[in-house]
Amino acid sequence: MNARTSSSPAHTPPRVLPEVRGHGLCLRAWDPESRADVETWLRGLTDPEFRRWNTPLHPIVDADGARESPRRGARRVADGTGAPFRIAGAGTGTAPGHVGVDGIHPVPRRAAVGYWVLPEARGRGVATRALRLVAHRAFTGPGPHRLEPDHAVGHGASCRTAGRCGFRHEGTMRGALFEDGRYDAFRDAHLHARLATDPEPVLRATATP
Incomplete structure (x- = not known):
C-alpha cells in the first residue's frame, strides 16, 4: 500500500523525560540498568525514616525489586501518567533522592507529587529545590493544573517542604494512609495542593548537595 494513502497511524516516538536543571540540581530519568541508580x-526505600512515614503496598527489599520499580516508572512515562526523576547535584552527579509526578489525569488535569532524599542530603534544602523544579516543569505547557502532595500527619519535614514550595495545606484526610508497617490499620494524612495559577514561591538560598 502506498504510504501516502495508508490509513495506519503514524508512529509516535516514546516519551522521554528531559533533564531539568536549576537551583544547583539536575533532575533526570531513573535508569533501571544502572547499578548506581538501583542502589x-x-x-531510599529501605531507609528507616522513609519506612516510618510510608508503607508501600509492595515493599522494596532487594536489588531486583529496586530495579523493577524504576521500570514501572518508565512505563508510566511512556503512557503519560507519570514523571519520576532522580535528583542529583548539578556539578557532582551524586544522587541524593527522588521527586516525581504520578497519577496524571488529563481530565481534570490533576496529579500527585512525591519526594524523598537520602539521610546525607537532609537539612540542605534538596527536597525543596527539587519539588520547586518539578512543579515548575509540570506547570509549564499543557500539563496538570493541580498538583497534590500528601504525607502522614506528624511528618513535619515533608509538611515544611510542601509549604516552602507554595503547596497550601488544604486539610486532613482521615484514614488515608496505612499505619507504619501495617496493612490492617490506617492513619490520617495532610493534603497540600498548588495550582498552575498560584504565584511562584520565593526560594531562599540553601546549601547545595
Missing part, C-alpha cells in the same frame, strides 16, 4: 533506589 540509590534501594537505599
Whole structure:
C-alpha cells in the first residue's frame, strides 16, 4: 500500500523525560540498568525514616525489586501518567533522592507529587529545590493544573517542604494512609495542593548537595 494513502497511524516516538536543571540540581530519568541508580533506589526505600512515614503496598527489599520499580516508572512515562526523576547535584552527579509526578489525569488535569532524599542530603534544602523544579516543569505547557502532595500527619519535614514550595495545606484526610508497617490499620494524612495559577514561591538560598 502506498504510504501516502495508508490509513495506519503514524508512529509516535516514546516519551522521554528531559533533564531539568536549576537551583544547583539536575533532575533526570531513573535508569533501571544502572547499578548506581538501583542502589540509590534501594537505599531510599529501605531507609528507616522513609519506612516510618510510608508503607508501600509492595515493599522494596532487594536489588531486583529496586530495579523493577524504576521500570514501572518508565512505563508510566511512556503512557503519560507519570514523571519520576532522580535528583542529583548539578556539578557532582551524586544522587541524593527522588521527586516525581504520578497519577496524571488529563481530565481534570490533576496529579500527585512525591519526594524523598537520602539521610546525607537532609537539612540542605534538596527536597525543596527539587519539588520547586518539578512543579515548575509540570506547570509549564499543557500539563496538570493541580498538583497534590500528601504525607502522614506528624511528618513535619515533608509538611515544611510542601509549604516552602507554595503547596497550601488544604486539610486532613482521615484514614488515608496505612499505619507504619501495617496493612490492617490506617492513619490520617495532610493534603497540600498548588495550582498552575498560584504565584511562584520565593526560594531562599540553601546549601547545595
